[in-house]
Amino acid sequence: MIKLRIILTQILLFAVSAGAATIxxxxxxxxxxxxxxxxxxxxxxxxLSPEVYSVARTDLADIRLIDGDERQxxxxxxxxxxxxxxxxxxxxxxxxxTDAAGNALLTxxxxxxxxxxxxxxxxxxxxxxxxxxxxGSNDNxxxxxxxxxxxxxxxxxxDYHRFSKIDLPSNDYRYLRICVNPMAAExxxxxxxxxxxxxxxxxxxxxxxxxxxxxxxxxxEKTSSSAYIYDLKYRHLPIVEIELDVGEPAFYRCVTIxxxxxxxxxxxxxxxxxxxxxxxxxxxxxxxxxxxxYRYVGPAGEERQHLVLPVRxxxxxxxxKVVVNNYDDQPIxxxxxxxxxxxxxxxxxxxxxxxxxxxxxxxxxxHPRYDLARRIGKVDEVKTTTAGIAALTENPLFRKTAEGQxxxxxxxxxxxxxxxxxxxxxxxxxxxxxxxxxxxxxxGGK
Numbered sequence: 346m347i348k349l350r351i352i353l354t355q356i357l358l359f360a361v362s363a364g365a366a367t368i369x370x371x372x373x374x375x376x377x378x379x380x381x382x383x384x385x386x387x388x389x390x391x392x393l394s395p396e397v398y399s400v401a402r403t404d405l406a407d408i409r410l411i412d413g414d415e416r417q418x419x420x421x422x423x424x425x426x427x428x429x430x431x432x433x434x435x436x437x438x439x440x441x442x443t444d445a446a447g448n449a450l451l452t453x454x455x456x457x458x459x460x461x462x463x464x465x466x467x468x469x470x471x472x473x474x475x476x477x478x479x480x481g482s483n484d485n486x487x488x489x490x491x492x493x494x495x496x497x498x499x500x501x502x503x504d505y506h507r508f509s510k511i512d513l514p515s516n517d518y519r520y521l522r523i524c525v526n527p528m529a530a531e532x533x534x535x536x537x538x539x540x541x542x543x544x545x546x547x548x549x550x551x552x553x554x555x556x557x558x559x560x561x562x563x564x565x566e567k568t569s570s571s572a573y574i575y576d577l578k579y580r581h582l583p584i585v586e587i588e589l590d591v592g593e594p595a596f597y598r599c600v601t602i603x604x605x606x607x608x609x610x611x612x613x614x615x616x617x618x619x620x621x622x623x624x625x626x627x628x629x630x631x632x633x634x635x636x637x638x639y640r641y642v643g644p645a646g647e648e649r650q651h652l653v654l655p656v657r658x659x660x661x662x663x664x665x666k667v668v669v670n671n672y673d674d675q676p677i678x679x680x681x682x683x684x685x686x687x688x689x690x691x692x693x694x695x696x697x698x699x700x701x702x703x704x705x706x707x708x709x710x711x712h713p714r715y716d717l718a719r720r721i722g723k724v725d726e727v728k729t730t731t732a733g734i735a736a737l738t739e740n741p742l743f744r745k746t747a748e749g750q751x752x753x754x755x756x757x758x759x760x761x762x763x764x765x766x767x768x769x770x771x772x773x774x775x776x777x778x779x780x781x782x783x784x785x786x787x788x789g790g791k
Contacts, residue, residue: 370415372709374400374740376411376702376704377702379702379703379733381695381730382732384730388692388695389693389695391732393408395579397737398661399582401706406712413700418701419716420692420715421692421721422691424689428547428548431544434542441537443536450522451523451540452523454485454520455518462514463512464511465539467537468497468535468536469538470533471499473498473499473535475497475498476494477525478495478524480521482518483520484519491513495511506599523537550687552585553685556578557587557684558575558576558577559681559682560574560664561573570668570670574665579663580606583661583688583689585685586653586655586685587654587682588652589652589654589667592678593640595640596640596674598677600637601635601670602635607628607663634654634656638654691703691732695730704740
């Protein structure tokens with residue numbers, strides 16, 4: 346009796362789990378065929394295509410992997426991340442001063458030879474662009490140039506931005522001497538409020554280049570700025586950085602990047618009659634990132650530049666607007682721009698049935714919950730067979746009701762009722778026998 350009860354319970358659990366593993370595919374708008382290369386790995390890995398990002402929800406919760414029997418295949422959605430380990434230095438400040446030319450000076454003593462590659466120089470004021478020179482020494486007498494000419498600046502008006510970080514060539518000088526030059530028009534004495542030094546070790550995840558197609562270019566004389574508009578062709582791409590190709594040999598500029606998914610959108614107009622009316626309104630630009638770009642020649646004739654802008658916000662848009670603040674200088678020319686993204690990977694168990702599809706594009710889908718993550722452990726250490734994804738196709742079942750698309754529990758309602766009845770009957774008999782056994786033992790005890 347106990348064995349029979351266990352068997353029927355397992356059958357019931359299988360029926361329920363099988364029903365839960367099926368989904369109503371009529372709610373998904375797109376699908377794509379999956380191809381799997383020959384391999385003996387226990388798992389397969391599929392990298393998402395730009396098409397999938399463009400039609401999927403931003404949280405990617407509507408991605409489903411379906412086999413030939415229209416059952417869900419469990420998966421893990423993984424993505425590499427850039428890592429940075431920062432070790433801060435604690436130098437002693439020496440000789441903070443201002444010379445006759447108005448330059449702010451500061452010497453840092455690290456107490457011994459210390460490896461470092463980044464410095465952050467905080468200066469007084471809130472609207473400036475100042476040149477910075479960094480020199481190194483081991484005896485505080487003879488100094489050698491580390492950085493001939495970098496810049497720190499702050500921009501006021503509208504959104505306030507301050508840029509104080511300078512990348513240094515990796516060095517182990519005991520002393521660093523910092524000299525900040527005032528702007529030509531500055532009359533007030535400037536000062537170095539603080540200088541922070543650190544050693545940063547970065548590990549960069551693999552990136553894929555995304556083409557940025559320029560659609561517009563304009564110059565605004567009132568704001569002394571240049572604007573370039575680009576089309577990435579797809580929405581929601583996981584962009585992590587944008588690189589600009591600038592024609593000028595020497596420059597230093599503040600750059601702001603904005604984004605949106607469409608130029609206009611329809612807004613309903615209230616009217617007295619029952620007819621629906623709409624008007625087109627412009628979609629506002631949203632902030633993506635702000636940073637500094639520069640190029641200059643070092644003391645040994647080497648070219649130093651920073652043209653890659655990290656994208657730190659969560660916003661990912663199809664259209665990007667690059668605004669360059671030229672101050673009183675001549676506008677620089679951006680010859681081209683490219684973006685780089687770190688794509689997600691779908692890791693799933695290998696199976697004999699290779700007729701798989703990826704379904705995507707369902708606003709009502711909840712986050713899938715699989716126990717695969719607990720079984721795999723660290724996804725980046727799992728060896729996988731490479732899988733590919735074809736171009737997306739419109740799902741012919743989308744928003745249609747078909748008999749074949751009913752949930753498993755509805756298609757096999759009679760079988761499910763029979764299994765449930767049998768389980769209830771067995772459990773009932775078992776409970777009655779258990780009760781009689783308890784009563785007989787109690788009576789015997791009297």
